[in-house]
Amino acid sequence: MSDLPNLTATYARTDAVSFEADPRGGIVCRLRHGPHEAVVALQGAHVLSWAVAGREQLWLSPVARLDSGKAVRGGIPICWPWFGPHPSDASKPAHGFVRTRPWVVVATAGGIEGAAITLSFATCTETAALWPHEAEARLTVRLHEGLSLVLDTTNRGAQALTITEALHTYFGVTDIADVRIDGLDGVGYLDKLDEGRAKMQRGPVTFTGEVDRIFSGATGRIAIRDSARTLMVDSRGSASAVVWNPWIDKSIRLGDMGGDDAYRRMVCVETANAGPDVVRIGPHDRHVIEAHYRVA
Numbered sequence: 067m068s069d070l071p072n073l074t075a076t077y078a079r080t081d082a083v084s085f086e087a088d089p090r091g092g093i094v095c096r097l098r099h100g101p102h103e104a105v106v107a108l109q110g111a112h113v114l115s116w117a118v119a120g121r122e123q124l125w126l127s128p129v130a131r132l133d134s135g136k137a138v139r140g141g142i143p144i145c146w147p148w149f150g151p152h153p154s155d156a157s158k159p160a161h162g163f164v165r166t167r168p169w170v171v172v173a174t175a176g177g178i179e180g181a182a183i184t185l186s187f188a189t190c191t192e193t194a195a196l197w198p199h200e201a202e203a204r205l206t207v208r209l210h211e212g213l214s215l216v217l218d219t220t221n222r223g224a225q226a227l228t229i230t231e232a233l234h235t236y237f238g239v240t241d242i243a244d245v246r247i248d249g250l251d252g253v254g255y256l257d258k259l260d261e262g263r264a265k266m267q268r269g270p271v272t273f274t275g276e277v278d279r280i281f282s283g284a285t286g287r288i289a290i291r292d293s294a295r296t297l298m299v300d301s302r303g304s305a306s307a308v309v310w311n312p313w314i315d316k317s318i319r320l321g322d323m324g325g326d327d328a329y330r331r332m333v334c335v336e337t338a339n340a341g342p343d344v345v346r347i348g349p350h351d352r353h354v355i356e357a358h359y360r361v362a
């Protein structure tokens with residue numbers, strides 16, 4: 067069910083959950099909790115916006131469209147059932163296939179716990195050519211004093227399967243040159259800008275050029291600090307963290323950032339199971355990954 071009147075009749079919750087047609091070409095759910103708001107597109111179960119007391123915390127390309135069939139640049143793309151390029155077939159889409167496909171609303175909630183929506187993506191014959199497994203991904207987005215995302219994968223098949231995954235969050239920052247990311251000191255990473263070589267993080271992650279690192283064994287709290295605020299990232303069910311800023315050359319090559327200097331106002335800090343951190347899910351079993359964001 068994805069038409070507006072039915073969604074509203076079935077899932078709207080007074081003062082907490084509403085649905086609207088977004089001018090970028092798709093239906094979105096607006097979550098409200100006190101002075102806070104979040105916007106989630108049904109396309110890709112994609113969080114487009116998270117505002118804390120009116121201050122936007124995410125970065126979203128000003129040229130993002132929900133109806134282009136292409137991945138939305140910014141917000142929180144859901145990378146599933148693989149992260150990055152397909153492990154063996156470069157013709158398959160990067161970061162899996164669910165961020166460019168419609169998800170179905172299955173539940174909403176309001177109240178003191180916060181405003182929440184749960185969306186579902188079930189594999190089907192159309193996706194079997196991309197990934198020959200029967201599985202369902204469910205994403206719950208809960209807006210409270212912070213923002214929580216829970217991505218729950220169920221293996222619906224009789225054979226074990228493996229996935230990699232990421233909540234690929236683009237955080238808005240004042241200026242990438244001022245950003246410092248704490249919580250990864252002493253954690254090993256694969257440097258995607260140096261042929262994936264294994265390296266060790268020393269001190270905070272700072273930015274003077276493109277950074278693209280998959281940290282493995284990153285299970286602690288991460289703090290994203292810029293001149294305006296500190297944002298805390300707590301994860302569960304995740305063995306990896308990805309930190310990425312494209313800097314200017316890649317930003318121009320991407321072509322959808324909405325401006326040559328757009329890279330200065332974003333940083334990706336991703337709660338993931340990526341690189342060597344492959345998740346195996348037995349027949350009819352489940353795996354859950356969670357990210358919890360809070361402005362300190």
Ligand code: TA6
Pocket residue numbers: 137150160161234258278308309310334336
């Ligand atoms: O998470 C970092 C990364 O894997 C980068 O290597 C870069 O490719 C980024 O994701 C964006 O990927 P996309 O497919 O959305 O352009």
